[in-house]
Amino acid sequence: RVREAVVSTQSTGRILSPLKQETLEIIKFEQNEAAFSICVCQFNNSPVPGLTYIVVGTSRDLSLAPRQCSGGFLYTYRLVDDGSHMELVHKTPVDDVPTALCPFQGRLLVGVGKLLRIYDLGKKKLLRKCENKHIPNLIVGIKCTGNRILASDNQESIHFVKYKAGENSLVAFADDTFPRWVTQATMLDYYTAAVGDKFGNLAVLRLPQDSKDNVEDDPTGNKAIWDRGLLNGASQKLDMINMFHIGESVTYLELATLIPGGNEARVYTTLSGTIGMFVPFTSREDIDFFQHLEMHMRNEAPPLCGRDHLSYRSSYIPVKATIDGDLCEQYNSLDPSKRKAIADELDRSPSEVSKKLEDMRTTYAF
Numbered sequence: 001r002v003r004e005a006v007v008s009t010q011s012t013g014r015i016l017s018p019l020k021q022e023t024l025e026i027i028k029f030e031q032n033e034a035a036f037s038i039c040v041c042q043f044n045n046s047p048v049p050g051l052t053y054i055v056v057g058t059s060r061d062l063s064l065a066p067r068q069c070s071g072g073f074l075y076t077y078r079l080v081d082d083g084s085h086m087e088l089v090h091k092t093p094v095d096d097v098p099t100a101l102c103p104f105q106g107r108l109l110v111g112v113g114k115l116l117r118i119y120d121l122g123k124k125k126l127l128r129k130c131e132n133k134h135i136p137n138l139i140v141g142i143k144c145t146g147n148r149i150l151a152s153d154n155q156e157s158i159h160f161v162k163y164k165a166g167e168n169s170l171v172a173f174a175d176d177t178f179p180r181w182v183t184q185a186t187m188l189d190y191y192t193a194a195v196g197d198k199f200g201n202l203a204v205l206r207l208p209q210d211s212k213d214n215v216e217d218d219p220t221g222n223k224a225i226w227d228r229g230l231l232n233g234a235s236q237k238l239d240m241i242n243m244f245h246i247g248e249s250v251t252y253l254e255l256a257t258l259i260p261g262g263n264e265a266r267v268y269t270t271l272s273g274t275i276g277m278f279v280p281f282t283s284r285e286d287i288d289f290f291q292h293l294e295m296h297m298r299n300e301a302p303p304l305c306g307r308d309h310l311s312y313r314s315s316y317i318p319v320k321a322t323i324d325g326d327l328c329e330q331y332n333s334l335d336p337s338k339r340k341a342i343a344d345e346l347d348r349s350p351s352e353v354s355k356k357l358e359d360m361r362t363t364y365a366f
Helices: 284-300 309-313 325-333 336-345 350-364
Strands: 012-017 022-028 033-041 053-060 071-080 085-094 098-104 107-112 115-120 127-132 139-145 148-153 158-164 169-175 182-187 192-197 201-206 239-245 250-256 265-270 275-278
Touching (some): 012 085, 022 085, 033 107, 053 085, 071 098, 139 182, 158 192, 192 250, 284 325, 325 336, 325 350
Parallel strands (some): 033 098, 098 139
Antiparallel strands (some): 053 071, 098 107, 107 115, 148 158, 158 169, 192 201, 250 265
């Protein structure tokens, strides 16, 4: 048996000036404190209206296997001297690792282990206002739009949570049926979220059209605080709109526009350093064209190692409503005879196929 080594850690915080390319201030945390989360927020009850605060979540004496710690802290700093320095306001102890922070309606959303909490600013520490205890394992990310909150669990996919201001409660009204090991998630709109997991899968999940999040009609309203719904979770389940296996753990996922005046695309980064993007089709004609091109490319340009392309892109879950752009881009590297044969099947010339690929690329990226 290998003895567990005693790991000593210490984290620091820095304020960097990108224009001067220098460090303006360094803040050192205590020994064996590891910083896990940080966010910039403004509190409605701040003594100075509009003052910007920085909250840093740390854990003390953390062990990863098994995951345990002696506690955590939320450091609250105020920015002074035009943002060039930080001044400590107070330090708030918490029970577990604060793995996720997010500003929310003049307050602060905090993922403390598997607890989702709302904190407000106090004179001596942050004040806990309400919490939700129904996230299964560990909250690794929080996003919010309006009153809807997207909480990501490290083993049980994402949960849509509604903040009930009148009752001052957080209610999970929808979740996923598939146990995704989420590393990154982001809101695409009020009803849709994109999810990336540690096994290299990217999915788009959407609330059903008949889903409801209000207390009167939602079956997981007041009763959800005490009773559990379908599959020991919320009674409303998310629909999977898209699914694709990229083969690398996703480290970041965000909606972004890469060219001036361009359309938004879903940009992701991976653990191996890959930067990729998913773009939406705007017409049925484009969908049919690229589906047939991908089908022909699977036959004409099989993988070097002999593995079936469709099987690879469906390694964990069958690929759904997604075209492999990397495979389609290989069209220009084929022999002229193969390019001509594929173009004839598509009722186009080889130059028209290449122009179609270029137009799709330049519309969103480069």
